[in-house]
Amino acid sequence: MKAIIYQEYGSTENLKLQEINQPEPKADEVLIKVLAASVNQADRHLLSGTPFPVRFTTGLFRPKFQTLGADVSGVIKSIGKNISQFKVGDEVYGDLSGIGFGGFAEYAVAKEEALAIKPKNLSFGETAAMPMASVTALQGLRDLGEIQKGDEVLINGASGGVGGFAVQIAKAYGTRVTAVCSGRNEDLAKIQGADEVIDYSLRDFTKEDRKFDLILDGPVNHSLSEIERVLKGNGRYVAFGFSMEALLLGSWKSFRTGKKFETLLAKAKQADLKLMANLADEGKIKPYIQQSFTLDEVPQALDLLINGKVSGKLAITI
Template identity: 40%
Template sequence: MKAAGFIKYGKPEKVLEIKEVDFPIPGKGEVLVSIVATAINDYDWSLVRGKPYLYRLFFGLFKPKAQIPGMELAGIVQEVGSDVTKFTVGDAVFGDISAFGFGTFAEYVCIDANALEKKPVALSFDEATAVPHAFCLAIQALHDLGNIKKGQKILINGGGGGVGTFAVQLAKLEGCVVTGVDSGDKLEQMKAIGYDYVVDYKKTNFTKSGETYDLVLDCKTNQYPWSYLRALSPNGKYVTIGGKPGGLIQMLFFGKLLSLFSSKKLQIVSLKPNKDLEDFLELYHQKKIQVLIDGPYLLENTPRLIQYFGEGKHRGKVVIRPGHAE
């Protein structure tokens, strides 16, 4: 089968290649899935480059343990292991498989059946693969940690990416006033999906603008923790979905220290994969949420697209089709 694989860390366009690899065989608790669509995430950008270096403790110190990136999929079950009762051959499935492994930048993958959920007919494969990681991060940041309330003033940093485009829709459903921060060429599209105000980060540092917010959702985490305090109202909350390990360690330490003398909060999302997919499906069936897709693109474009993603040029979720028809 074809896959986008690599054997050493480096720039995606230099180390990733489309090649033939061994066909996977499912274990007792696994399913074999033909992948109709997959999507790019921050983990892929970090995994291929082996950066930040601290991640190599998990990815492999000198070379990658997982040689095919990719952690989201939508596809069709082709074979089930002897212990699998959740699915049968022919079922359409989708999910974030990161709790069990990587490998979705390929025509097929074998993965633990618990990593997947059944895909409704109304949800296209391209839409389905774009949902699990980004939507669950957005809802867990806003609801589980942010305790979002009607009418709040909210800012989303990195608002034009996958998490940001879901988060703004969730916030607007709560009647919030939402500001999005991203690069200038994304701002018009961000207004179209629901942002009340948009900020070009190249022109304005939102932490120095003088504006304050009840909740800041950060998809970038590229400033010092104390910088964000300027952008928070007296009881404001800052929630980050991730970033460089060094910055997150600072955030964790400073957040605990801050709680001793301030009503402001700095928090980090610890993602529970696929936990909130039922919430997404309910909103989708009610036509209260839409999926913003960049693509779909062919598998052959994967090295270029991971670089494109890493440079922050994508709009919504970057979707790749390994070659199977729906």
């Protein structure tokens, strides 16, 4: 089968389209004919081996997993003997990050827990844009953010992969959403349901008089003290982008202020994938795909993501 392979940490120049052996599913795995994938910032971190701590799981000097790609959608081709939830021919989608990635390939293996039946209303490309980004948004808003109907929610980084889903999920919970993104993405944020859009090049949300019940933050470009200023008394702040300050000082700041400062590490869960598929089928969330690429164009797609030129998601059709 064809797959995108890399053997050294570095840039997208290290990614090569090669012929490799098709993976064999173990007893607790299924084999998927991958019809679409999508790129995530996680692929960029695995490709470059940065920040350095990622290498403790992905290989200290050389990448342990040679095919990137967490998000996939496709059709089940064969199943291991312990598989009970899926059968051959099922159309599924899921997140392979827990099993060593491998989505930028014609076939991939996955465990049941990381898969769900694909939403019926979406194409394979749209579906492949959902797993990692939508589940991160959901877990940030619901689990750490304790989102409630009627909340004033602010999404910083609202036009990105995670942020675009966060706006839609927060609206599905019946909240009022303020989206922070660049002016070029204002229309997209409104289409996704934002009640108000703040162009970060014109206004700094931490300097405004308004206060929020919940702030979900991808860019993490403000200090915790600046964030605290615009959180209500029982407000919750969830950083899903990397924040050393939130990691080291979040608990202390929460204890001192009575507000909640959290850092999210999302994890693929079947129940959450099912919930996202239901929301998609109900028309409450729809991925925005800026552009689609073919398997051999994965390096171009990743370059676009690395250069910060993506609104919504990029799909790979295989």
